[in-house]
Amino acid sequence: MAPAPYLVFDGVAKYFGDLEVVAPTFDLAIKRNEFVVFLGPSGSGKTTLMRMVGGLETPTAGEIRLDGQPIDGPDRDRGMVFQSYSSFPWLTVAQNVAYGMKYRLDMTPERKQRRLAHYLELVGLADFADAYPNKVSGGMRQRIAIARTLAAGSDVLLMDEPFGALDAQRREDLQLELRRIQRQDAKTVIFVTHDVDEAVFLADRIIIFSKRPARMLEEIDIAATLGPDRTLELRDSERFFKLRTEILKFVRIAAGHEN
Amino acid sequence: MMSKATATTVSGRTSDIVEQVPPPRAPAARKHMRNQFFTFRGNLSKHAQILTSVCASLIVIATWEISTRLGWINSLFLPPPSVTIETLWTMITQKHLLLNAGISTLRVWVAFAISVVMAVPIGIAMSSFRGVGAALEPIVDFIRYLPVPALVPLSIIWFGVGETTKIFLLWLGTFFQLVLLVADDMRRVPQEYVEIAYTVGARPRQMLTDVAFRAMLPSLFDNLRITLGWCWTYLIIAEIVAADNGLGFVIWAARRYMNTSEVMAGVVTIGLIGLLTDQILRLVHKRLFRYL
Ligand SMILES: Nc1ncnc2c1ncn2[C@@H]1O[C@H](COP(=O)(O)OP(=O)(O)OP(=O)(O)O)[C@@H](O)[C@H]1O
Numbered sequence: 009m010a011p012a013p014y015l016v017f018d019g020v021a022k023y024f025g026d027l028e029v030v031a032p033t034f035d036l037a038i039k040r041n042e043f044v045v046f047l048g049p050s051g052s053g054k055t056t057l058m059r060m061v062g063g064l065e066t067p068t069a070g071e072i073r074l075d076g077q078p079i080d081g082p083d084r085d086r087g088m089v090f091q092s093y094s095s096f097p098w099l100t101v102a103q104n105v106a107y108g109m110k111y112r113l114d115m116t117p118e119r120k121q122r123r124l125a126h127y128l129e130l131v132g133l134a135d136f137a138d139a140y141p142n143k144v145s146g147g148m149r150q151r152i153a154i155a156r157t158l159a160a161g162s163d164v165l166l167m168d169e170p171f172g173a174l175d176a177q178r179r180e181d182l183q184l185e186l187r188r189i190q191r192q193d194a195k196t197v198i199f200v201t202h203d204v205d206e207a208v209f210l211a212d213r214i215i216i217f218s219k220r221p222a223r224m225l226e227e228i229d230i231a232a233t234l235g236p237d238r239t240l241e242l243r244d245s246e247r248f249f250k251l252r253t254e255i256l257k258f259v260r261i262a263a264g265h266e267n
Numbered sequence: 268m269m270s271k272a273t274a275t276t277v278s279g280r281t282s283d284i285v286e287q288v289p290p291p292r293a294p295a296a297r298k299h300m301r302n303q304f305f306t307f308r309g310n311l312s313k314h315a316q317i318l319t320s321v322c323a324s325l326i327v328i329a330t331w332e333i334s335t336r337l338g339w340i341n342s343l344f345l346p347p348p349s350v351t352i353e354t355l356w357t358m359i360t361q362k363h364l365l366l367n368a369g370i371s372t373l374r375v376w377v378a379f380a381i382s383v384v385m386a387v388p389i390g391i392a393m394s395s396f397r398g399v400g401a402a403l404e405p406i407v408d409f410i411r412y413l414p415v416p417a418l419v420p421l422s423i424i425w426f427g428v429g430e431t432t433k434i435f436l437l438w439l440g441t442f443f444q445l446v447l448l449v450a451d452d453m454r455r456v457p458q459e460y461v462e463i464a465y466t467v468g469a470r471p472r473q474m475l476t477d478v479a480f481r482a483m484l485p486s487l488f489d490n491l492r493i494t495l496g497w498c499w500t501y502l503i504i505a506e507i508v509a510a511d512n513g514l515g516f517v518i519w520a521a522r523r524y525m526n527t528s529e530v531m532a533g534v535v536t537i538g539l540i541g542l543l544t545d546q547i548l549r550l551v552h553k554r555l556f557r558y559l
């Protein structure tokens with residue numbers, strides 16, 4: 009018997025005034041511990057879908073359920089990395105990352121300290137722990153947001169183009185690490201990117217969206233071909249290459265450049 | 268002097284080099300500085316800025332002095348700075364000027380403190396909760412446009428001519444302005460900050476105190492600094508109509524005898540208090556908000 013879906017979009021539609029952003033009706037079921045990547049043209053409504061899961065927007069119609077419970081407002085079971093990756097200017101880098109755990113009464117101060125050190129190290133900000141955000145680069149600020157969200161330890165991670173401003177090496181490191189964390193800590197991830205390579209490397213499943221209003225055009229089961237473990241060698245494999253080419257074709261179709 | 272110049276050059280602090288490095292680099296540096304004067308958001312060294320402030324003030328004072336000395340301006344109407352300073356001194360030593368200044372300052376701060384304590388929570392509530400905003404905005408806007416002097420008679424009828432009237436008038440002049448400024452400060456806190464707080468599990472109250480209030484602090488501080496200045500305007504009005512001490516009273520009493528130099532001395536005292544307060548508050552701002 010297949011496991012019951014964990015995160016469910018049930019007949020969702022979203023309008024901003026007259027602007028139709030998510031076409032009725034959008035249905036999608038995500039399994040626990042699944043890594044889903046959203047790919048689609050700019051302005052298609054991916055961020056809006058994520059924000060609805062985060063509880064920051066309400067669907068105009070339908071509902072989104074997490075573990076059977078309809079989503080009603082934001083909470084810490086759903087951590088978010090925002091597309092604009094902002095941080096608080098009055099807190100140092102370390103304090104910003106620690107803010108992710110501020111309201112976790114279930115963690116001891118020692119545990120928080122250990123996690124803070126770990127995630128600062130992970131995103132390569134340990135040397136800038138005491139700097140204020142306005143003194144670090146854009147890529148570093150993005151890493152603050154990533155570390156804060158990971159440190160918060162939510163079961164569901166909503167990541168909106170989180171690696172956009174990073175250099176290639178850092179990006180590769182964080183992709184590996186994110187995939188490792190997701191497997192190890194049994195996290196459910198929705199990840200938005202425009203980078204097809206990144207999408208294939210990370211995803212269990214890729215959803216390709218149409219132009220606005222968002223409609224699911226294509227659904228590709230990556231895990232079936234690549235399996236759960238992702239290594240750097242995989243990137244050079246023929247399987248990986250074939251998937252990539254296939255998805256690039258879908259992306260072109262979604263953008264309306266090819267039919 | 269020479270050794271100091273060498274020392275700074277060696278330590279390589281560029282901000283000092285402009286004034287202290289000997290030729291041949293000096294002409295270029297000096298030219299650079301002159302350009303910076305009129306460059307939009309240019310880089311003028313700290314020293315150059317202070318020097319400019321002092322020079323500009325001196326020029327104004329000198330022009331004032333000279334034009335009265337040469338008889339371009341009747342010194343009966345505008346006594347020269349030298350006379351004003353002399354009067355200031357005799358007023359300090361013989362006429363309790365400092366005591367009166369202290370009384371006025373106290374009034375300003377008491378009224379200001381009351382306004383702040385009321386305006387900050389109310390202003391925050393007005394922009395945080397639509398209901399509160401909708402309820403209070405029309406009332407605040409209405410009173411805000413009433414000129415304080417127009418309410419002097421009413422306030423004397425209500426409170427007599429004691430301290431209450433003065434504090435009330437000052438409060439009236441600042442509270443209603445401040446409450447809207449505070450509401451605006453809160454409104455300008457980026458929605459993203461609020462969303463970050465909620466997605467890591469903050470309750471609304473925690474979001475307000477840990478994030479929204481913290482985010483608005485720098486601009487709130489600026490607005491308080493500006494409003495404090497307005498307090499002085501209303502103070503003088505209050506002290507003119509209903510007081511037997513304080514700077515407003517001193518100025519108004521001197522006017523009765525056409526004693527312009529005492530009027531000037533009173534006015535200058537207010538200016539000096541303002542200058543001092545503002546500089547101190549700027550310093551505090553810099554200390555508190557190092558991250559900006
Ligand atoms: N709060 C809002 N009010 C009105 N319109 C909005 C709002 N948020 C988003 N939109 C509109 O909804 C559409 C989808 O926006 P969204 O940010 O979800 O796109 P996206 O797929 O994330 O794009 P990108 O890949 O560029 O990030 C856009 O046309 C946008 O202008």
Ligand SMILES: [Mg+2]
Nearest residue numbers: 054055091168
């Ligand atoms: Mg987006």
